[in-house]
Amino acid sequence: MSIITGNQNKAERPLMMGNEAIARGALEAGVKVVAAYPGTPSSEIPKTLGDVADEMGLYVEWSTNEKVSLEVAAAAAYSGLRALCTMKQVGVNVASDFLLHLAEYGSRTGLVLVTCEDPGSLSSTNEGDSRPYSKMMEFPLIEPGDIQEAKDMTRWAFELSETVRNVVMLRSVTRMSHASGNVTVGDLPETDVKADFQCNGEFFDQMTGPVMTLPSTAPAQRLRQHEGLAKAIACFEESPFNTYTGPDRPGLLIITSSAATFYCREAIAILGIEERVGLLKLGTTWPLPPRLIEKHLATADRVLIVEEGTPFLEDNLKALFADRIETVGPTRFHGRADKTIPSVDELNPDIVMAALAGLLNLPIDHSTADYRQRISAALEGNVPDRAMTFCPGCPHRASFWLLHEALKLDNRRGFISGDIGCYTLGVADCGFRAVKTVAAMGSGVGMASGFGKLRRFGLEQPVIAVCGDSTFFHAAMPGLVNAIHNQADMIMVILDNAGTAMTGFQPHPGIPVGADGKPLPALDIPTICQAMGARVEIADPFQFDAARKTIAELMDDGGGVRVLVLRQACALSPARKGKKEWTVSVDPDKCLGEACGCNRLCTRVFKCPGLIWDPKQKEMRIDEFVCVGCGVCAQVCPQNAIRVEKVVNS
Amino acid sequence: MNQANLKHDPYNLIITGVGGQGNVLASRMVGDMLSRLGFDITIGETFGASQRGGSVMSHLRISQKGSYSPQIPMGRAHMIVSLEPAETLRVLRAYGNRQVKVITNMRPVRSISVISGEQTYPAPETIMGWIRDFSESAWFLDTTETAVRLGNPIFGNVMLVGALARTGELPLDRDTFEAVVRSRMPASKVPVNMEAFDAGGAMIEDGRARITNPFYRDLMQACGQIG
Ligand code: SF4
Ligand code: SF4
Numbered sequence: 036m037s038i039i040t041g042n043q044n045k046a047e048r049p050l051m052m053g054n055e056a057i058a059r060g061a062l063e064a065g066v067k068v069v070a071a072y073p074g075t076p077s078s079e080i081p082k083t084l085g086d087v088a089d090e091m092g093l094y095v096e097w098s099t100n101e102k103v104s105l106e107v108a109a110a111a112a113y114s115g116l117r118a119l120c121t122m123k124q125v126g127v128n129v130a131s132d133f134l135l136h137l138a139e140y141g142s143r144t145g146l147v148l149v150t151c152e153d154p155g156s157l158s159s160t161n162e163g164d165s166r167p168y169s170k171m172m173e174f175p176l177i178e179p180g181d182i183q184e185a186k187d188m189t190r191w192a193f194e195l196s197e198t199v200r201n202v203v204m205l206r207s208v209t210r211m212s213h214a215s216g217n218v219t220v221g222d223l224p225e226t227d228v229k230a231d232f233q234c235n236g237e238f239f240d241q242m243t244g245p246v247m248t249l250p251s252t253a254p255a256q257r258l259r260q261h262e263g264l265a266k267a268i269a270c271f272e273e274s275p276f277n278t279y280t281g282p283d284r285p286g287l288l289i290i291t292s293s294a295a296t297f298y299c300r301e302a303i304a305i306l307g308i309e310e311r312v313g314l315l316k317l318g319t320t321w322p323l324p325p326r327l328i329e330k331h332l333a334t335a336d337r338v339l340i341v342e343e344g345t346p347f348l349e350d351n352l353k354a355l356f357a358d359r360i361e362t363v364g365p366t367r368f369h370g371r372a373d374k375t376i377p378s379v380d381e382l383n384p385d386i387v388m389a390a391l392a393g394l395l396n397l398p399i400d401h402s403t404a405d406y407r408q409r410i411s412a413a414l415e416g417n418v419p420d421r422a423m424t425f426c427p428g429c430p431h432r433a434s435f436w437l438l439h440e441a442l443k444l445d446n447r448r449g450f451i452s453g454d455i456g457c458y459t460l461g462v463a464d465c466g467f468r469a470v471k472t473v474a475a476m477g478s479g480v481g482m483a484s485g486f487g488k489l490r491r492f493g494l495e496q497p498v499i500a501v502c503g504d505s506t507f508f509h510a511a512m513p514g515l516v517n518a519i520h521n522q523a524d525m526i527m528v529i530l531d532n533a534g535t536a537m538t539g540f541q542p543h544p545g546i547p548v549g550a551d552g553k554p555l556p557a558l559d560i561p562t563i564c565q566a567m568g569a570r571v572e573i574a575d576p577f578q579f580d581a582a583r584k585t586i587a588e589l590m591d592d593g594g595g596v597r598v599l600v601l602r603q604a605c606a607l608s609p610a611r612k613g614k615k616e617w618t619v620s621v622d623p624d625k626c627l628g629e630a631c632g633c634n635r636l637c638t639r640v641f642k643c644p645g646l647i648w649d650p651k652q653k654e655m656r657i658d659e660f661v662c663v664g665c666g667v668c669a670q671v672c673p674q675n676a677i678r679v680e681k682v683v684n685s
Numbered sequence: 686m687n688q689a690n691l692k693h694d695p696y697n698l699i700i701t702g703v704g705g706q707g708n709v710l711a712s713r714m715v716g717d718m719l720s721r722l723g724f725d726i727t728i729g730e731t732f733g734a735s736q737r738g739g740s741v742m743s744h745l746r747i748s749q750k751g752s753y754s755p756q757i758p759m760g761r762a763h764m765i766v767s768l769e770p771a772e773t774l775r776v777l778r779a780y781g782n783r784q785v786k787v788i789t790n791m792r793p794v795r796s797i798s799v800i801s802g803e804q805t806y807p808a809p810e811t812i813m814g815w816i817r818d819f820s821e822s823a824w825f826l827d828t829t830e831t832a833v834r835l836g837n838p839i840f841g842n843v844m845l846v847g848a849l850a851r852t853g854e855l856p857l858d859r860d861t862f863e864a865v866v867r868s869r870m871p872a873s874k875v876p877v878n879m880e881a882f883d884a885g886g887a888m889i890e891d892g893r894a895r896i897t898n899p900f901y902r903d904l905m906q907a908c909g910q911i912g
Contacts, residue, residue: 050720214755215728297754384758403760418774419804421796642797
């Protein structure tokens with residue numbers, strides 16, 4: 036029995052990751068359908084639920100993209116089942132087209148959208164903030180302030196959704212989703228609900244009529260939506276997830292939400308200012324409960340707003356204040372707007388401490404200053420950087436090596452239009468800096484489709500788009516359709532490593548298995564591309580000679596869209612992990628290091644982490660603990676100094 | 686419920702290393718052990734880049750009073766457990782202080798800047814010197830060799846958990862560890878984990894592993910703390 040499905044002794048308080056706590060909260064609410072596209076830091080929620088799908092009688096799927104996942108979840112919620120949809124911040128943009136319609140129509144059964152955001156871009160190409168969607172599209176937003184609340188608020192979110200008859204957004208951040216804490220669990224319900232989609236009722240009946248938004252119905256539906264928001268406000272005024280600690284009349288009131296709550300509590304404790312500062316922690320952040328806010332604003336004449344992301348709470352609090360200035364009295368607001376809190380990057384306890392020390396004129400603790408200065412001086416320039424790179428044995432390193440070589444040989448300043456996945460690292464040294472554009476999922480091929488139409492305006496550079504197999508299904512297919520139909524001149528390379536590697540190797544529609552581990556039919560990418568009308572070739576990036584030949588041919592085959600599927604499993608895939616295909620060693624007679632004329636191609640340019648350049652002995656070696664035995668470096672070495680020997684698996 | 690007192694509350698423990706070394710699992714094991722003893726645990730993890738050779742770090746906050754921020758404030762670590770020596774330095778620079786204790790595995794994992802020759806990796810003696818200078822006491826271990834003998838370098842993480850337990854800094858004991866392993870892994874994996882745990886502990890017992898800072902007094906004097 037896992038901690039997720041156990042009906043534990045309440046005193047036990049198992050340690051759960053925020054995402055596990057969210058999954059547990061959904062189970063306690065009796066969720067039946069879970070749909071998601073993986074994205075760090077959200078992926079562990081559907082993963083956790085997928086693992087217990089059988090035991091708990093759930094339907095869990097990894098959907099093609101976030102919009103589809105929300106549509107799947109909504110279908111369940113219209114059929115009487117509680118449904119959960121999870122994604123990372125960028126996914127909300129993908130889902131937003133459907134989300135607007137969903138919010139206007141509303142929901143029948145509990146429908147919760149969890150968005151896990153990444154302040155500080157710890158594992159993203161941007162810092163997004165999805166909270167404004169809740170205001171823009173008018174549905175409730177809640178934000179847990181610790182791991183226990185991540186569980187409790189998820190459970191409650193389903194009830195709230197049914198009260199307001201609309202989707203509820205629960206927003207987490209990396210430091211909540213990927214933090215762990217003790218959780219007191221509740222009971223798991225015995226649920227035995229049947230799905231039934233009622234659609235023969237009156238046109239306007241939200242519970243039995245057809246599900247649609249039309250020009251003629253929109254105003255009435257929006258009024259219905261506003262009634263839901265009014266109900267949400269009534270709940271929020273009384274919500275136990277909005278808490279206050281501190282004196283009755285604090286000199287300074289902090290208003291905070293989400294993971295920033297931790298930082299505020301810690302900063303107050305370290306500075307020892309519990310008697311001077313009040314902390315209003317909001318769990319319900321849109322719509323704001325006006326009476327509660329008014330009551331607290333009236334107690335202090337200075338307010339510091341501490342939140343992750345954009346000044347969403349800050350702006351909304353100020354707007355609410357403007358309405359109530361007569362009862363609340365003069366108040367000064369500090370936060371991101373006046374730079375008391377830096378306007379970008381994630382927060383931490385030190386940032387909040389600095390803000391508080393500044394506002395309250397507190398002396399900064401200098402006792403550690405000397406230590407900090409000494410250690411910084413000693414270590415300055417001496418701790419080697421640890422930039423992200425492709426894993427040892429990653430097929431992308433080999434693929435980019437081949438593509439980079441081909442573009443260089445071609446000599447027309449060709450470039451790669453990149454996409455989102457591990458291969459985004461193609462912008463860095465490990466991809467030989469061949470990737471020159473990166474934007475949203477699927478934008479690599481969409482932009483290449485545009486570049487590929489600029490020949491008539493004099494653009495002579497060859498254009499190669501890359502995307503992964505999961506990205507292909509997610510958002511690259513429409514871009515490829517566009518390129519083929521409009522006869523763009525480009526090569527699309529699909530880096531098929533058999534899974535969504537970036538987020539922890541989840542399956543996608545090209546993989547013959549589902550979220551619960553059971554078999555599903557797989558869709559074949561080359562066949563799809565062929566059916567779309569492209570010339571399609573398949574190569575293995577680990578077989579340099581054959582792959583080189585194919586790439587050269589495709590580069591020569593001018594005009595139109597050519598697709599190359601470079602197929603080799605991710606180094607972390609179950610198929611390859613822990614299995615060496617080759618035992619690799621260096622022939623010291625052949626490797627002459629700096630003297631050999633290759634200018635240390637293997638370690639200076641190819642840079643697989645499994646290689647060691649020994650500057651004292653002036654020779655190359657293989658790090659047997661790191662090398663996964665893919666054999667690629669042997670093909671890189673122009674001296675044939677790297678020996679490979681096939682591993683015979685007993 | 687736990688009766689033992691913590692040396693600090695919250696006790697701030699950092700477990701660090703490079704992606705793929707089993708850092709996350711080690712922090713979860715320690716967290717689970719202390720959680721079973723009734724402490725409030727918060728763990729903050731940075732692992733977005735973990736699989737791609739980046740630095741990884743887990744912050745553990747251990748308390749009898751409640752949950753703390755998943756990020757330890759700068760300069761406030763009590764113990765740093767490290768699977769990789771250069772990472773020890775990186776963490777010391779941000780979270781170290783005069784009282785911090787350090788356990789570090791001394792086998793380097795070279796980053797690509799080192800592989801390519803753009804940067805050099807400091808010599809082990811140099812690293813040990815810095816760690817001694819900037820900690821109250823330090824233990825230098827070579828877990829990798831022993832872990833490989835146990836069948837996989839990944840066991841280095843369990844050995845460091847064993848080493849941490851043997852220092853007596855935190856109320857971690859063998860039975861609790863065994864209970865945690867049993868709850869997390871198939872029964873067949875229990876013996877090798879126990880062996881790794883014990884091997885780590887033995888490295889602390891072995892006087893050679895422990896190197897108490899000979900320069901500490903000088904540093905303290907220089908900083909005006911004593912004498
Ligand atoms: S996870 Fe897979 S695809 Fe990503 S860098 Fe590692 S080997 Fe390459
Ligand atoms: S065989 Fe060469 S390229 Fe492949 S993982 Fe080992 S060192 Fe790296």
